[in-house]
Amino acid sequence: MSWKKIKPEFFDQPTLELARNLLGKILVKETEEGTAAGKIVETEAYKGPGDRAAHSFGNRRTARTEVMFGPSGFTYTYVMHTHCLVNVVSGGDLNPEAVLIRAVEPVEGLELMRRRRPKARKTVDLTNGPGKLTKALGIVKADYGRPLHEPPLYIAEGRAAEEIKTGPRIGIDNSGEAREYLWRFWEAGNPFVSRFRKGID
């Protein structure tokens, strides 16, 4: 399978639009074990200084958030408990924003994913969560700072989602008013979306 790499200019759009437009794109990781790729079906936007749920809230600039202060289109990996999460840096130079990839649908390397995720009983469990998809695709903290328009870790062209749903972000209940923002986006009805709520999807 050959994927068409995205143009670097793709990342130069407002973070909320980028979060929507990343749905349907392909996230590809090449390793010595082989290539694994998934269609992005769920994202969350994290907006800079004014977003209490963002690591860059209040312009907090540390070794961890440093890449968010650089240009858009680079990888922000972050370790949560025992898992690695992956973000796309957005917002442009000196504007620390990012889009979290929360779920993908496998499109290449299914067997490789199964080997990497022995605990997944069903196929959907391979990639229906932010910590799961990084394990399945082989994305690790060392990918921090890599450009997302070229191998080994890149975004490729896909097909735009037919219908996009919106809701509050997950797991940020201690973030004050920010937990109300409808900055989570997903492809309607896709079984790989991490969580469903009655009345929303």
Place this chain on the structure above:
DNA sequence: AACGGGATTCTCT
């Protein structure tokens, strides 16, 4: 140098 909490996942009840 010590402490506390988190953008999660898995297992068991």
Place this chain on the structure above:
DNA sequence: GAGAATCCCGTTA
């Protein structure tokens, strides 16, 4: 539904 696993990072001393 609750609790553990288990670790990096930011804050405080």
